[in-house]
Amino acid sequence: MGHTAHPGKRAAMVTVAQAALASCRVARAAWASAARASFFGYAPCLKLDVIDHYFHLDFERTRGLQEQLREALVDAILHGAFPPDEPLPSCRDLSRQLSVARNTVALVYESLLEKGFLQSRPRSGYYLHPDYRELASGPQGGAVSGAVSVEAHDPAAGTARSPSWGARIRQPAGPRQGILRPSNWRQFQYPFAYGQADPALFPAAAWRRAARETLQSKRHRDFWIGDAVDQDDPELITQLRTRVLPKRGIQAAPGEILVTQGSQNALYLLARLLMGPGVRVGLENPGFRDAWNVFAMQNADISLHAVDGHGLCLDEGLADCDYVYITPSHQVPTGVTLSAERRTQLWQQAHLRDQVLIEDDYDADLDLSSHPPPALKAADRHGRVIYLSSFSKSLGPGLRLGYLVADEELVRELRALRRLMLRHAPLPAQRLLARFLAEGDYDAHLRRYRAAHARKHDALRHAIEQHLDGCACAGGSGASAFWLQAPEAVSAQKLAWAASRRSVLIEPGAPHFFDNHPPDRHFRLGFSAISAERIAPGIELLADVMARV
């Protein structure tokens, strides 16, 4: 909304630069919400009296003036702030009162005319369209009327009490550990945040082109406004099958693929369908906290297994696991790649012990090595691997698009469960992504992205070697982060706090350990969100902070 605590200055279209607090007189509000009222600057009112109001527009620097003005006027119309039979303020008056160009006001009025909110009368000005006049006639005709009458008829109002939610909630989902970065991480000058997209690398132009295509073509639109019930976009399935999965060595039939709302959604679906008390699930420790959260919520019996320089340690405790959740390409959080020997052994054991492997290949498309090992799923001929990945790392986590490859029977059941949970991922986004892939834009993007990523990777490795030589460093080869161990007696949590005061964001490693007393010497340095030129100075600062703690 146009209201903000930091009114900005605009030079372009505004005659007097300080447009803030300019006022425009409008009459009669039928609108009862105090929240809205404070925006428009008029008092809540349920009476029919004519009240004089002033509304002010605190223009935001980062948004178009027309857009903000149009929004404010639409709001005023829908909330009945304009009298039904009088003209709206003239362009001249409004432009003077708000200190914006007259042309701006004229263009906004024209667009409201086009949208059907206003009528124009020659030599008289703009009036409310008849459809919107009754909104101005007070609560009796307005939308909020009924609420009042129900309230009046509520005979239980006297004895009313609130439900006791604590007693009703059978199993709280939160708070659980797992949010690893402050929500204001973008405001850090040196954000070594993990897994967040760098807006500068997003393929905006190609994405726009694909969006335009899916919005304009009737063929696409007829598809994506509809209800797919439990199905996915067949065009996206084709693209995943022919363009995305083969890069990881995976051949899959359409019935073996499920589009998910990101990997988080895949983990939840699997846990809900397959896990429960008495079902034993092996996890890497340290490992992916949100997998632990989801499995624990299903009351699965979780078994923890150490990680070394070759990846997950295949200890004896794995023997009685029904499932093994693993991040073989780049172990979360260490970045270590599972060795060829361990892969073979894991396979062998899984077959002998009738175990199912859940392979989380979360950064499938970003590997920087020249010949990354294929997915475990690539060699699976018996549906023993459930493979998951997403576009969160390569495009952006906000898109919430991922995929799962598994045995057809299992996918059918997951699909039935997903139908009850959310039906399917939004179809416009599925089709847009399908077009983006079909046109080769994703491959072109990955090529540029990987190049930029490799530059950052090398810059960070070099800076670590130069400035943080007291820290042991794991992973790194092809991964999107470095996992470090601080010198003895340094607490990573305290280091993170001290660094944040110098605007350096690092992620303490403790939340990745599932022990009761997690070690506090590890931290992760991600480089997906930080710009290349900030990396060296950021690490220098961090080294300086470390020397002081």
Place this chain on the structure above:
Amino acid sequence: MGHTAHPGKRAAMVTVAQAALASCRVARAAWASAARASFFGYAPCLKLDVIDHYFHLDFERTRGLQEQLREALVDAILHGAFPPDEPLPSCRDLSRQLSVARNTVALVYESLLEKGFLQSRPRSGYYLHPDYRELASGPQGGAVSGAVSVEAHDPAAGTARSPSWGARIRQPAGPRQGILRPSNWRQFQYPFAYGQADPALFPAAAWRRAARETLQSKRHRDFWIGDAVDQDDPELITQLRTRVLPKRGIQAAPGEILVTQGSQNALYLLARLLMGPGVRVGLENPGFRDAWNVFAMQNADISLHAVDGHGLCLDEGLADCDYVYITPSHQVPTGVTLSAERRTQLWQQAHLRDQVLIEDDYDADLDLSSHPPPALKAADRHGRVIYLSSFSKSLGPGLRLGYLVADEELVRELRALRRLMLRHAPLPAQRLLARFLAEGDYDAHLRRYRAAHARKHDALRHAIEQHLDGCACAGGSGASAFWLQAPEAVSAQKLAWAASRRSVLIEPGAPHFFDNHPPDRHFRLGFSAISAERIAPGIELLADVMARV
């Protein structure tokens, strides 16, 4: 993809209209998938031999020629079909072989140059960009290599077996009843389908405008590529709070609103958090099948209650319910509106018995009555009503966007659960919708939509009165469907089958009854997807069919 069983004809840009089966000679495929191979017309191949191939393009009538050609070429490049050191076919050759205009080929080559797939050499032609040359050097350098090597190392291959999914799936979600229409419903000439959007009424231009804005502006893009963890788009929350909910008389604080992936998702979240064995939930019978499905999956104790002309019957069995799920505005499937008297009584009982009401206001924005009663939630001052609605009926179910309003404590818990389930609804779609609402486009759309809807409603009511006077008819006032009861001895299921042979789609009512032996005389006529002029002829046909069964 370009491949189709029905090659179409194009007049515009194609010299020889029958472009199908034109062939273009390309060399050497490194690609092993038989599915892809059949598209390009070359045989699967893992050897390095040079093989001569032909690929044909069966152009689809409904898609742009450039788009299809570009897709086919990108596919061929990514699958290593072109030799690394030879020029691609010249524009002239390719245009002749495919019988498309030379200019079309030239434009496609130019776009591939721009995307970085090709290089141009003066007086020599187009070559693969070096980045894509290694794809052409066979399996050793290609993406599928690793799969083979893992396979070779798999020592368990001999003893391998598939997991037994039947034993592993703890509680199958499907198949449950509830898919009420055939997936090919759009192919019916007279689709009296319920709840499906009419593509002709979608506000495509305004939606495109909002999409363009959110795609172009850096402010929006920086937001929507990011990870909101467990939050929603604050701009959408503002719009729901100030533009959408007040129309139903609801005032809500931001913390009382949760954006859901449609109402289905809201029901699932509620059931997962609040329901289980021993928790008693009252449902309307007939009622909304997918609510029953979701509650039953949580093993809730479901109690069924009849519906009459005043809505849900408040019988004694409701007394020990912990929750009452209700569709008061237009009961599903009958369309009946809960009477004022019943509302008061329901409220009173809920307070006295400490019951929570789950109000599904699924078609909140579509009511055609001049003064629809407000939502039950409008009078709720104690968080005793959980309110849900969505944009599925007014914009399209494919968008998967809805919202839930409830007590802040409950919303906090639902948010924590949703974080583990899918984090949040995709942010680009949330922001797009927020802009669409902020600009007044949604209100302008609803005005047009309701007018068109009212015309269809009247046409259908008239046709029913004229041709189906043997049927009892419920609901109708303001609802988006009519619920009919066929004359005695007519089976609605048999009627639906017979009608489908005349291309008339009606929905038999039995799946809405939760009894073991549901009555088979009811059916529902929806009018959201059918065009106005088809309504009268469709009902005439239906009457004719009914006379014969």
